[in-house]
Ligand SMILES: Cc1cc2nc3c(=O)[nH]c(=O)nc-3n(C[C@H](O)[C@H](O)[C@H](O)COP(=O)(O)OP(=O)(O)OC[C@H]3O[C@@H](n4cnc5c(N)ncnc54)[C@H](O)[C@@H]3O)c2cc1C
């Protein structure tokens with residue numbers, strides 16, 4: 060399959076990428092290419108110009124600066140899965156990264172590309188919501204940050220502006236994020252999630268003091284599940300309180316249905332996977 | 342656009358359209374047809390090669406993205422006519438039937454052992470999640486990778 064013709068520029072600075080992006084909506088950023096290139100081959104996407112940012116090495120680092128973990132937008136899924144810093148401080152993210160697609164996809168795909176693309180079936184979003192992450196973005200008028208809760212806005216839509224690039228993901232360092240996980244029910248062939256559930260939880264004296272739950276793959280876009288969170292906050296953590304809270308999964312949310320998995324089944328599996336995730340960190 | 346890369350130890354420079362896929366460049370311009378195209382939709386792994394030492398699907402990358410890269414394809418695995426231990430293991434353990442998936446399977450398996458020299462059966466199966474085989478039922482492929490891991494460790 061041949062994509063439509065396009066021009067290609069490999070940029071050597073972020074500013075160059077921003078200015079090329081500003082020149083036209085038809086210009087697309089190229090990171091790992093593992094969402095964009097398949098779409099171009101199907102001609103679902105026909106950019107005029109590809110702006111390859113893969114040479115910007117300063118966005119390929121993961122570090123702990125004390126208050127937050129900083130993850131450059133160009134870190135690959137493999138890097139995120141294998142990073143000690145991420146495994147120790149926000150395991151929900153390394154869990155999610157380690158179950159994306161297959162090893163070859165994880166070698167090329169980037170966290171920035173995945174979050175910019177924001178596929179309804181993407182894995183990171185559920186973890187990002189649970190971890191209360193912050194997206195750092197840059198455009199021609201400077202930089203700004205977007206909280207995870209405000210970031211996912213629709214089907215393949217995010218709060219990222221037209222001329223803006225995602226440069227970094229920040230995850231707060233705290234005991235709740237250190238006690239987090241992401242579990243997934245993958246489509247057996249494509250490996251994309253039917254249901255992905257991220258949970259971060261803190262407890263004291265056997266009671267749940269705080270919990271954040273994020274779902275990937277269930278709705279048209281990733282969402283936080285206040286129903287589960289409110290049902291468990293302040294409660295003693297045991298199998299019956301967890302099961303009761305998990306029953307609230309996706310309550311009041313529009314749930315996807317496709318020829319593999321009906322809405323009813325997806326709802327039922329959301330409860331099962333919420334229960335598994337919460338149990339794992341309790 | 343000019344694109345240059347070192348493929349199996351040999352430097353190549355070509356003029357390509359930006360939309361030329363890396364797999365198409367290898368097969369049609371360099372005539373290295375060992376790398377196969379199965380699905381052409383990033384799923385099956387028949388096109389798996391190594392770019393700068395990592396396994397990637399060559400149907401999901403443009404040739405221009407590999408400008409300056411070091412590439413190994415199935416044709417570059419054997420040294421001086423001696424098969425790579427992974428190739429030998431596939432041969433000896435009947436790890437292939439029609440052979441269509443085999444170059445991708447072997448390239449993926451070599452990459453897997455680089456990251457994990459002594460994988461369990463389960464790890465091998467997970468490591469090959471990106472590679473589909475329509476013939477063997479995978480059993481002998483897993484056996485081949487296991488045998489290669491053993492022989493490579495023995496040799497080291
Ligand atoms: C076979 C296969 C299986 C997969 N399975 C899964 C799975 O199970 N779970 C999952 O979550 N994903 C899966 N994916 C998708 C994969 O994770 C992609 O890598 C990811 O969605 C996109 O990242 P990328 O770096 O490849 O981005 P690209 O494809 O390069 O870009 C994607 C989009 O984001 C834009 N973009 C990229 N980087 C930036 C940036 N820094 N700032 C602003 N915009 C940017 C691009 O312009 C483009 O529109 C799969 C992909 C394949 C091919």
Ligand code: FES
Pocket residue numbers: 377378379380381382383384385386387388389398399400401
């Ligand atoms: S041909 Fe590349 S993954 Fe199938």
Ligand code: FES
Pocket residue numbers: 436437438439440441442443473474475476477
């Ligand atoms: S041997 Fe025929 S597809 Fe694997």
